[in-house]
Amino acid sequence: MDNTYQIKQIETDLEIEQCWEVAFLLRPHLDKNKWLPMISEMMKNEKYIMAGIREQDKFVAFAGYRIMTSLHTGNMIYIDDLCTLESHRGKGFASQLLKYIEAAALAANMDALVLDTNFDNNTAQKVYLKNGFELVAIHLASDLKK
Template structure:
């Protein structure tokens, strides 16, 4: 694998270049421009996107945010971590996690937190190798947000 550079995504154009890789992780994102719009909204709320570039192609992404709560104090939450099919098995996921971990330390965060699906055994094994430990379960309820007619 040729040299890979890790660079923050800051523009709509850069974000659009990330769509194909993010789509591997989030296949429900069907429209590239809707993805760009959503990421830009999230960036206004402190979401950060770090891209791994191999020449002029994005081959990996990590999306994360600085937050704080009573459980963890100040922490970085990883929303998205994905490496393209051809970029896997080259340590790129570990590099992305390490970059976010270092930024979290510089921001004086006490924890690095992420969620993964219960059936994602390979991802869980990767996270354990990166020093992340399972400390709980994540519960979700889909809320019906459709307006009802009178």
């Protein structure tokens, strides 16, 4: 049995809106009314790209990433977001999306793929390690809205 689902680059407003349920699972602090304008702005000004796996009228998994350059890593794709609906986990969607992004990075002659994950997100960490990622840094942040 073929467990490969078609990955679609997300480009239209309707497709962006169809990712809301998955995005909210990953980012529950987001406001649904600001979702489309925020993503549209990121796509326009920050080289943010979305790809996802759809079943019927909604996306059940998606990844959001951007093309960047840093002194530390060189030319890279930074994966901002990667999530699968809980009802669709265990089907390999995250691994398929990671392979899709890796192929895009290789085609663009990037130096690296980079992402961050929460310390306690062990399930995601296992997926990343299984897909060739290594633990190489600690990401620190300061919440300026406190």
